[in-house]
Amino acid sequence: MSHALSIQHLTKTYKNGFEALKGIDLQVAPGDFYALLGPNGAGKSTTISIVASLVNKSGGSVSIFGHDLDKDLYAAKRCLGLVPQEFNFNVFEPVEEIVVNQAGYYGIPRKEAWKRAEKYLVELGLWDKRKGMARLLSGGMKRRLMIARALVHEPRLLILDEPTAGVDIEIRRSMWTFLREINREGCTIILTTHYLEEAESLCRNIGIIDHGRIIENTTMKGLLHQLNTETFILDLSQPLMQLPTLPQHRLRWVDELTLEADVDRDVSLNQLFVDLNQEGVQVRSMRNKTNRLEQLFMSMVDKSRNPGVDTQ
Amino acid sequence: MSGYTNWVAFRTILTKEILRFSRIWIQTILPPVITMGLYFIIFGGLIGSRIGDMEGIRYMDFIVPGLIMMAVITNAYSNVVSSFYSAKFQRHLEEMLVSPVPNYLIILGFVGGGVCRGLAVGIAVTLVSMVFSPLAIHNLAVTLSVVVLTATLFALAGLINGVFARSFDDISIVPTFILTPLTYLGGVFYSITLLPEFWQGASMLNPILYMVNAFRYGFLGVADIGLATSYGIIIGFVLILYGVALFLLNKGIGIRN
Numbered sequence: 001m002s003h004a005l006s007i008q009h010l011t012k013t014y015k016n017g018f019e020a021l022k023g024i025d026l027q028v029a030p031g032d033f034y035a036l037l038g039p040n041g042a043g044k045s046t047t048i049s050i051v052a053s054l055v056n057k058s059g060g061s062v063s064i065f066g067h068d069l070d071k072d073l074y075a076a077k078r079c080l081g082l083v084p085q086e087f088n089f090n091v092f093e094p095v096e097e098i099v100v101n102q103a104g105y106y107g108i109p110r111k112e113a114w115k116r117a118e119k120y121l122v123e124l125g126l127w128d129k130r131k132g133m134a135r136l137l138s139g140g141m142k143r144r145l146m147i148a149r150a151l152v153h154e155p156r157l158l159i160l161d162e163p164t165a166g167v168d169i170e171i172r173r174s175m176w177t178f179l180r181e182i183n184r185e186g187c188t189i190i191l192t193t194h195y196l197e198e199a200e201s202l203c204r205n206i207g208i209i210d211h212g213r214i215i216e217n218t219t220m221k222g223l224l225h226q227l228n229t230e231t232f233i234l235d236l237s238q239p240l241m242q243l244p245t246l247p248q249h250r251l252r253w254v255d256e257l258t259l260e261a262d263v264d265r266d267v268s269l270n271q272l273f274v275d276l277n278q279e280g281v282q283v284r285s286m287r288n289k290t291n292r293l294e295q296l297f298m299s300m301v302d303k304s305r306n307p308g309v310d311t312q
Numbered sequence: 313m314s315g316y317t318n319w320v321a322f323r324t325i326l327t328k329e330i331l332r333f334s335r336i337w338i339q340t341i342l343p344p345v346i347t348m349g350l351y352f353i354i355f356g357g358l359i360g361s362r363i364g365d366m367e368g369i370r371y372m373d374f375i376v377p378g379l380i381m382m383a384v385i386t387n388a389y390s391n392v393v394s395s396f397y398s399a400k401f402q403r404h405l406e407e408m409l410v411s412p413v414p415n416y417l418i419i420l421g422f423v424g425g426g427v428c429r430g431l432a433v434g435i436a437v438t439l440v441s442m443v444f445s446p447l448a449i450h451n452l453a454v455t456l457s458v459v460v461l462t463a464t465l466f467a468l469a470g471l472i473n474g475v476f477a478r479s480f481d482d483i484s485i486v487p488t489f490i491l492t493p494l495t496y497l498g499g500v501f502y503s504i505t506l507l508p509e510f511w512q513g514a515s516m517l518n519p520i521l522y523m524v525n526a527f528r529y530g531f532l533g534v535a536d537i538g539l540a541t542s543y544g545i546i547i548g549f550v551l552i553l554y555g556v557a558l559f560l561l562n563k564g565i566g567i568r569n
Contacts, residue, residue, distance in 0.1 A: 077411060088404055088406045090399070104325075107317020
């Protein structure tokens with residue numbers, strides 16, 4: 001069975017000589033929920049723009065569900081829905097027309113286009129706003145409008161480039177629920193985001209891109225498994241006068257009511273609590289210091305930029 | 313895409329373009345109608361009554377076809393250049409670029425919108441002209457075909473301008489410094505037989521002269537230039553400009569990195 005997205009040796013050098021992609025190889029399986037992460041300027045948006053035919057590639061090949069962009073462009077385009085990073089709709093058009101027109105570009109007859117527009121505008125909570133001009137929508141609504149527009153031709157592959165940037169947590173969570181649902185229905189999703197918690201929560205597989213190269217391509221579970229140490233913040237019930245010394249854990253004093261504890265992957269949290277208990281330290285609550293994926297992401301990007309230096 | 317889906321895509325772009333200029337008719341339809349109304353009053357009525365006849369035709373009647381054509385040309389051009397550049401500037405052109413719409417349909421959709429605005433303004437100006445001059449059409453087929461072909465030609469030129477434009481200044485340079493002078497010197501207000509021989513020859517290099525003359529022939533049955541030559545020039549330009557526009561879009565010049 002063809003990959004939902006297959007990228008081979010993809011390169012892109014802009015006219016000013018900037019080499020944005022230096023030979024990307026990437027395969028995304030049908031039905032996957034895939035995170036493509038990387039720092040700003042790493043090449044994520046260039047890759048997506050090439051896949052969406054908005055940027056001409058310099059070399060390599062791209063195929064979507066087996067349709068090569070060079071040989072079978074229109075069939076490839078039919079399979080793809082794109083939610084770009086920047087708002088790219090006519091702000092002077094009514095919301096419903098933006099969605100219906102997009103269906104029209106895919107050859108979907110007007111009657112059917114209105115039906116689908118209704119379906120997605122309702123699902124994304126924009127039905128009440130359908131008659132208003134797009135410029136009157138809030139930032140979160142504009143993002144949802146772009147998702148409705150990308151889905152109206154019911155693509156098999158949906159690419160979302162930072163879909164929740166600048167969106168409040170409530171809307172972000174509702175968008176996650178919606179994306180999970182369409183993924184469950186069979187739509188392959190590729191997501192780029194700077195909210196690593198989002199990628200960890202939604203995606204099954206992950207690719208990390210930096211300086212135009214893929215530096216990691218694995219499963220989310222496999223990646224998180226590479227994390228050797230997790231740092232927890234412990235809120236204490238009683239003020240602490242002296243930092244306890246525990247042989248299996250590294251503790252740091254933050255203030256008299258807060259401790260930081262580094263816990264190795266092969267040591268259980270129960271052991272930490274037993275040890276703390278023995279020292280008379282009562283823990284009221286505990287949380288991760290950083291998102292686990294964030295910790296790994298930073299370490300991988302650092303490693304790719306400073307090979308040979310252990311940054312974890 | 314199949315024939316039917318192509319038709320749906322084309323109709324979508326065309327409808328979108330027509331709705332765009334219709335929504336802002338106070339900016340797109342009304343101003344040229346008022347401007348042309350003033351031309352009729354000042355040049356046709358006030359000054360024209362002192363000029364007398366031009367090629368045996370009352371001056372007001374003589375300038376009506378030229379002024380209609382002038383309105384059609386400027387509006388067909390400016391509709392497409394501003395619409396296409398805005399689509400680039402606001403990036404909603406990407407809606408079409410990511411979808412499976414062939415480039416020739418994007419051209420036809422935008423150009424169709426420009427032609428429709430040119431014709432809408434042309435009809436409105438014709439209605440205003442009827443206040444000053446009785447409407448008499450010598451040859452309806454010539455009148456309609458010339459006005460549609462000319463609107464197509466300038467809509468294509470507007471699209472090419474839009475492809476190359478990088479700022480809003482770039483979309484006003486051609487209309488201001490090229491289109492308007494060529495239109496004024498294209499025999500709208502006079503017959504080129506009034507010019508000295510050298511300037512008559514120079515005028516023949518102005519493509520707008522052929523369009524105005526062919527259109528005037530459709531209305532009045534008189535022209536300085538043969539109809540076949542005019543059609544040849546107009547159709548030739550349409551084909552060349554279409555080829556250039558298609559080449560630019562296929563190469564992604566001005567629209568893709």
